Amino acid sequence: MKVTRSKDFWAGLMFIAFGVGFILVARDYAIGSAVRMGPAYFPTVLGGLLTLLGLAIGGRAFVAAGAAVGRFALRPAILVVLSVVLFALALRPLGLVAATAILIFVGAFGGSEFRWWEVAVLYLVLIVFSVAAFYHGLGLPFQLWPAFVGR
Amino acid sequence: MEIFANLGLGLSVALGIQNVLYCLFGVLLGTLIGVLPGIGPLATIAMLLPVTFTLPPISALIMLAGIYYGAQYGGSTTAILVNLPGEPSSVVTTLDGYQMARRGRAGPALGIAALGSFFAGCVATLVIALAAPPLAEVALKFGPAEYFSLMVLGLVSATVLAHGSLLKAIAMVVLGLLLGLVGTDVNSGVQRFTFGLPELSDGVGFVIVAMGMFGVAEIMMNLEHEGRREIFVKRVTNLLPSRQDLKDAFPASARGTAIGSVLGILPGGGAMLSSFASYTIEKKVSRNPETFGQGNIRGVAGPESANNAGAQTSFIPMLTLGIPGNPVMALMIGAMMIQGIAPGPQVMTERPDLFWGMIASMWVGNLMLVILNLPLIGLWIKLLTVPYRMLFPAILLFCCVGVYSINNSSFDVLVMAAFAVLGYVCVKLDCEPAPLILGFILGPLMEENLRRAMLLSRGDPTTFVTKPISAVLLAIAVALLLVVIAPAVRKRREEAFQE
Numbered sequence: 120m121k122v123t124r125s126k127d128f129w130a131g132l133m134f135i136a137f138g139v140g141f142i143l144v145a146r147d148y149a150i151g152s153a154v155r156m157g158p159a160y161f162p163t164v165l166g167g168l169l170t171l172l173g174l175a176i177g178g179r180a181f182v183a184a185g186a187a188v189g190r191f192a193l194r195p196a197i198l199v200v201l202s203v204v205l206f207a208l209a210l211r212p213l214g215l216v217a218a219t220a221i222l223i224f225v226g227a228f229g230g231s232e233f234r235w236w237e238v239a240v241l242y243l244v245l246i247v248f249s250v251a252a253f254y255h256g257l258g259l260p261f262q263l264w265p266a267f268v269g270r
Numbered sequence: 271m272e273i274f275a276n277l278g279l280g281l282s283v284a285l286g287i288q289n290v291l292y293c294l295f296g297v298l299l300g301t302l303i304g305v306l307p308g309i310g311p312l313a314t315i316a317m318l319l320p321v322t323f324t325l326p327p328i329s330a331l332i333m334l335a336g337i338y339y340g341a342q343y344g345g346s347t348t349a350i351l352v353n354l355p356g357e358p359s360s361v362v363t364t365l366d367g368y369q370m371a372r373r374g375r376a377g378p379a380l381g382i383a384a385l386g387s388f389f390a391g392c393v394a395t396l397v398i399a400l401a402a403p404p405l406a407e408v409a410l411k412f413g414p415a416e417y418f419s420l421m422v423l424g425l426v427s428a429t430v431l432a433h434g435s436l437l438k439a440i441a442m443v444v445l446g447l448l449l450g451l452v453g454t455d456v457n458s459g460v461q462r463f464t465f466g467l468p469e470l471s472d473g474v475g476f477v478i479v480a481m482g483m484f485g486v487a488e489i490m491m492n493l494e495h496e497g498r499r500e501i502f503v504k505r506v507t508n509l510l511p512s513r514q515d516l517k518d519a520f521p522a523s524a525r526g527t528a529i530g531s532v533l534g535i536l537p538g539g540g541a542m543l544s545s546f547a548s549y550t551i552e553k554k555v556s557r558n559p560e561t562f563g564q565g566n567i568r569g570v571a572g573p574e575s576a577n578n579a580g581a582q583t584s585f586i587p588m589l590t591l592g593i594p595g596n597p598v599m600a601l602m603i604g605a606m607m608i609q610g611i612a613p614g615p616q617v618m619t620e621r622p623d624l625f626w627g628m629i630a631s632m633w634v635g636n637l638m639l640v641i642l643n644l645p646l647i648g649l650w651i652k653l654l655t656v657p658y659r660m661l662f663p664a665i666l667l668f669c670c671v672g673v674y675s676i677n678n679s680s681f682d683v684l685v686m687a688a689f690a691v692l693g694y695v696c697v698k699l700d701c702e703p704a705p706l707i708l709g710f711i712l713g714p715l716m717e718e719n720l721r722r723a724m725l726l727s728r729g730d731p732t733t734f735v736t737k738p739i740s741a742v743l744l745a746i747a748v749a750l751l752l753v754v755i756a757p758a759v760r761k762r763r764e765e766a767f768q769e
Binding site: 156175200222 | 320321435437438440441444445447448451455457458460462463486489490493494658659660662663664666667669670671674675678680681683684686687690691694695698699700701717720721724725728729731
């Protein structure tokens with residue numbers, strides 16, 4: 120098996136990237152001393168530790184054949200994340216009612232089956248529940264409608 | 271007998287009409303989300319966190335606690351009827367519970383799970399009442415060095431208990447510690463790792479991290495292998511176990527309760543670990559281990575008692591030391607902070623009504639669960655027929671609304687999406703997210719106590735081993751690590767020799 124297909128290899132790489140990243144950013148802060156630790160002290164130590172752990176984990180991939188990275192099901196993963204991102208971007212300008220529609224329809228598209236009428240019913244139930252429970256019931260400060268519609 | 275006076279005070283608080291209602295709401299909601307796979311107590315409590323602000327502190331805590339242990343009850347229903355764990359802590363219940371259901375014994379399986387949980391809940395409540403006061407007394411003597419060592423022990427046990435590679439679990443803890451440091455450094459006021467974003471100056475809320483890595487990432491995983499759920503039993507009749515069943519199940523249930531009570535107290539422990547340990551032990555002590563996996567009632571009674579006991583005793587470190595042993599307890603601490611209560615050993619003396627009221631409410635809640643759950647099983651079965659493709663958009667919406675409403679911030683929702691991606695990648699690379707969350711929660715606390723301890727000892731790191739309590743805590747941590755590493759090393763060596 121090629122090393123680049125091993126889970127250990129990529130996990131190690133990920134930890135090294137985070138470890139080195141934290142050390143590099145922490146260089147901008149004061150390190151201080153063991154008695155009076157500066158803001159960079161603890162993160163630098165931890166970053167070094169993480170890098171070492173990453174090297175050990177990644178190194179195993181070269182010694183023993185571990186499990187290979189499985190298939191990523193990209194469609195559901197991307198659609199789920201996309202729906203959350205779109206919800207976040209739409210919530211302020213468009214209001215809860217429209218943002219929820221985007222979230223539900225884009226997200227549901229990532230499921231195994233997508234039936235328009237089913238998702239539409241689901242959306243209606245959820246938006247009625249959300250407005251009743253979150254907006255009126257709990258008094259969460261949402262904007263319901265798009266800003267340009269007025270109130 | 272002080273304990274009875276204390277429990278009496280607790281009961282008088284817990285039996286107040288308002289608190290009974292919140293307890294009922296909590297355990298019902300907990301059971302509901304326990305039954306449904308794909309949404310757990312963590313996401314639910316996180317969503318309700320902003321709401322608890324408007325409640326009296328004791329009612330809020332009683333409700334949130336009810337969600338947690340209620341979920342343990344609900345999880346077993348799904349495990350037995352559908353062969354899917356409703357909660358991670360009921361994974362092992364699927365092994366024998368589902369087999370019992372296939373043999374037409376779904377009723378007794380559900381019955382024994384509920385009764386075992388109730389028994390465990392009662393014992394665990396007593397354990398908390400007995401163990402918490404002396405522990406809180408010890409905790410009052412804790413200085414920064416002791417707190418630091420305690421957290422090291424907590425993190426070590428979290429890595430030891432995580433399944434899979436130990437190295438990866440440690441790395442996830444360290445990554446969590448680092449991510450927890452994002453934000454303003456309390457000592458110097460320097461903005462660390464914020465990349466100039468004002469939204470990050472307070473750090474990333476752990477609710478956001480938890481919802482991303484557990485809530486949303488889990489949906490991404492579930493959609494990947496979305497199978498059809500087959501409900502084996504449409505109607506469950508005859509829930510009461512026979513006398514023989516009770517005779518078989520009771521020792522297992524008692525052992526499970528003991529295991530759960532001990533493992534729950536360990537930081538990093540809790541419901542899931544307890545159930546796994548109990549199943550392993552039941553198999554070991556059984557005279558016919560081959561009957562496990564074929565519908566042995568002990569394989570249901572043991573783990574189901576253990577997970578409920580573990581869920582409840584995991585409150586002990588939170589209530590006495592102010593240290594969260596698992597992510598759910600971290601949320602409970604969050605709920606206390608919202609109410610202006612600093613968790614720690616002083617809660618017991620300053621707010622005895624709160625402390626004992628919460629403990630007594632657990633017993634009340636367990637009683638409600640066992641009475642309510644058996645007749646409600648028909649309703650839960652109906653719920654399970656809702657396909658996942660209808661459920662996950664709803665869960666997604668609740669995650670988003672929950673995270674948004676903490677700070678009314680769209681930015682937080684984006685951060686949650688980022689952590690969802692990280693969580694998904696980590697699971698794909700066999701790195702369990704739970705240790706990361708624990709590290710994330712403890713990161714700032716650990717740095718703070720490390721700094722203070724080193725300042726007090728004038729930079730002498732031996733302070734951690736010369737103070738007796740701290741030394742003992744560290745020794746336990748080292749011993750735990752050795753216990754795990756030793757067999758692995760031996761095994762590797764044997765394999766090498768065989769070649």
